[in-house]
Amino acid sequence: MKPLDPGDARFAQIPTPALVLDAAALDANIARMAAFAATRGIQLRPHMKSHKSVAIAQRQCAAGAVGIACATLAEAEDLSAADIRNILLTSPPAGEEKCVRFVALSRRGSIATVVDDADQVNMLRAIAGNVALELAVDIDVGQERTGVVGPREAVALARLIASLPNTRFAGIQGYAGHAQHVVGFDERQRVARGAAQRLRDVVSALSEAGLKPGFVSGSGTGTSDIDMREGPYTEIQAGSYLLMDAEYRTVRGADDSALPFEQSLYVLATVVSNRRCGEITVDAGTKALAVNGPVPDVLIGVPKRARYRFWGDEHGIIALPPGAATLPTGRRILIAATHCDPTVNLHSAYHVIMDDGSLNVWPIGGRYRPLRAAGS
Amino acid sequence: MKPLDPGDARFAQIPTPALVLDAAALDANIARMAAFAATRGIQLRPHMKSHKSVAIAQRQCAAGAVGIACATLAEAEDLSAADIRNILLTSPPAGEEKCVRFVALSRRGSIATVVDDADQVNMLRAIAGNVALELAVDIDVGQERTGVVGPREAVALARLIASLPNTRFAGIQGYAGHAQHVVGFDERQRVARGAAQRLRDVVSALSEAGLKPGFVSGSGTGTSDIDMREGPYTEIQAGSYLLMDAEYRTVRGADDSALPFEQSLYVLATVVSNRRCGEITVDAGTKALAVNGPVPDVLIGVPKRARYRFWGDEHGIIALPPGAATLPTGRRILIAATHCDPTVNLHSAYHVIMDDGSLNVWPIGGRYRPLRAAGS
Numbered sequence A, B: 001m002k003p004l005d006p007g008d009a010r011f012a013q014i015p016t017p018a019l020v021l022d023a024a025a026l027d028a029n030i031a032r033m034a035a036f037a038a039t040r041g042i043q044l045r046p047h048m049k050s051h052k053s054v055a056i057a058q059r060q061c062a063a064g065a066v067g068i069a070c071a072t073l074a075e076a077e078d079l080s081a082a083d084i085r086n087i088l089l090t091s092p093p094a095g096e097e098k099c100v101r102f103v104a105l106s107r108r109g110s111i112a113t114v115v116d117d118a119d120q121v122n123m124l125r126a127i128a129g130n131v132a133l134e135l136a137v138d139i140d141v142g143q144e145r146t147g148v149v150g151p152r153e154a155v156a157l158a159r160l161i162a163s164l165p166n167t168r169f170a171g172i173q174g175y176a177g178h179a180q181h182v183v184g185f186d187e188r189q190r191v192a193r194g195a196a197q198r199l200r201d202v203v204s205a206l207s208e209a210g211l212k213p214g215f216v217s218g219s220g221t222g223t224s225d226i227d228m229r230e231g232p233y234t235e236i237q238a239g240s241y242l243l244m245d246a247e248y249r250t251v252r253g254a255d256d257s258a259l260p261f262e263q264s265l266y267v268l269a270t271v272v273s274n275r276r277c278g279e280i281t282v283d284a285g286t287k288a289l290a291v292n293g294p295v296p297d298v299l300i301g302v303p304k305r306a307r308y309r310f311w312g313d314e315h316g317i318i319a320l321p322p323g324a325a326t327l328p329t330g331r332r333i334l335i336a337a338t339h340c341d342p343t344v345n346l347h348s349a350y351h352v353i354m355d356d357g358s359l360n361v362w363p364i365g366g367r368y369r370p371l372r373a374a375g376s
Helices: A023-040 A054-062 A073-081 A096-108 A118-128 A151-163 A185-208 A224-230 A246-250 A340-344 B023-040 B054-062 B073-081 B096-108 B118-128 B151-163 B185-208 B224-230 B246-250 B340-344
Strands: A018-022 A068-070 A087-089 A111-115 A133-138 A167-174 A216-218 A265-273 A279-282 A307-310 A316-319 A332-336 A349-353 A359-363 B018-022 B068-070 B087-089 B111-115 B133-138 B167-174 B216-218 B265-273 B279-282 B307-310 B316-319 B332-336 B349-353 B359-363
Touching (some): A018 A023, A023 A224, A023 A349, A054 A068, A054 A359, A068 A073, A073 A096, A096 A111, A096 A118, A096 A133, A151 A167, A151 A185, A185 A224, A265 A340, B023 B054, B054 B073, B073 B087, B073 B096, B096 B111, B096 B118, B111 B167, B118 B151, B151 B185, B167 B185, B185 B224
Parallel strands (some): A167 A216, B087 B111, B111 B133, B133 B167, B167 B216
Antiparallel strands (some): A018 A265, A265 A279, A307 A316, B265 B332, B307 B316, B349 B359
């Protein structure tokens, strides 16, 4: 695929720093994961937390996704407002404020949430009145973040859910976040298999109790190939595959190959200073590029072997290789995202280079909602 | 000052994670820095990049600030739209897109920008037509990010500015970002003095050339006490003092005391899972709290000696001390910001506990602007 050119006239008027998305690479990634899943007979419910874009979610659904997973109520609210079907909230809502918001979404229908606690279930049910709820049990498969920790607890919670009026026990989730970024294939497979076994044990216990889950959801970009082959997942939640980043570019496949997805996400930056020898300063720092990943290592529009480093909220420094000509101020460059999810979260829109060469702007939503200001 | 209570009924309906601002602490910080400056006969032009809030900028101006400094054109546009006077853009604008935006702001007046490059000056002038421009020379005082590197270059650029029609050489800026977080006072003073000396050399050279700068702007929260006493600054750009964070709480004063400012910025979070022994999971992770600072170390609403760690985009884990009771899901806690500027940047509004006990919502603006979508 032809790499983007930051000198392209379409980029000239974009206020920098800015997110740029290569639609050809994006669509290739969407199609590739959809084809993998179809071949394996697994459903895709890709995760919105990576892209936070209704436009991208619609593209994923058009390519065969059965629904969309999301991490926050704000993301779920955006999806529901756009009439996306089969939404799954993958973090348990807790406390009255979150339960009220989930019930409001349930009134519109076609949404489920995971829960891991009887208090959450009882509060949701008390708020819901006669609104039907779809609840799934979150299983801790070794990530140690949310989820019940074993089959016995899972059965007890599923039984509580199934016993309540207007409340359906929809399925289970086990997300092995701790496995996704393990670089070597064998070790990643070992961790993924451990998580899968914990899920299988839960499925068995639930089935024995007459509570066979309607879906078994989980998996991410790093383990989806393993999980789709080996189960017990009925659906895959992978999200980052469609954007890719420096971290996932280091993750190796079975034959030591890279993951079969292409970089589609970049930050467009402008050279704002070149007064020092061998260095230029660009307008993309820690407020434009997430820092919790490797240092950005793909730079387009600068000499080969140039290296980026963060230098504050608004700036990065690019060290030029010895002998290279400096770049004039105003020159634009592209920086591949270092960690896609938190990088997207820093921006309000994607600037999308479409297959036909046109430029689109897709809003990024799903931000944390403030309390509505009085009078607004 | 009485610490905030996350169990307070005013917090119950706020969608978490959420930024919370203690107006009493904020106003005390604003007043304290204003008093320091007044005593020293130095002007304050506090930096907006920390807070990104027009409401806070107006509060600073009401307390005596002569204007507001800002890092990005988006921040400058918000300030200008609110008729804030004496705006200083502290990063050089480069390239046509940024120059066009700065000229549009100059048409409304009462704004200056720093520049460090003749290309920038010539492009601004070419775009401006008969719009008057106020340009200041940015000096690299050791931060090695932007700015001309010595007196000779500074004089040449000031002379170019002064020679152009409708263009005023307004002053100089030297920001010693590398000095602000040096923990020990003596070493911080040494670095600050080095930066100040470089600025003094530039002031001398400019004065000899008949180009005495109208202002000498710089300094930050970490060095403002030194810089106000020793010069050569005519105005101080400090910003973080009004929010404070874990990083600035480690910075020591002359007698090994803490800086004389109070924590005013917190993230309100909800306990969303408590299924594991000795740990609870809250809904504030790397998308709610900046990671480029110390780990959050002030937690209100959890047992003493509880410790926070990041566990992904949306979650953090709090390890409880041995023997402590766990917290129920839905319980709320407050986490002091670890690094204020990038934490603010992750949110859309402050939830402000006012002195009279009421709750206000102040929008956070100044986000990077996307290209306007076709038809919007």
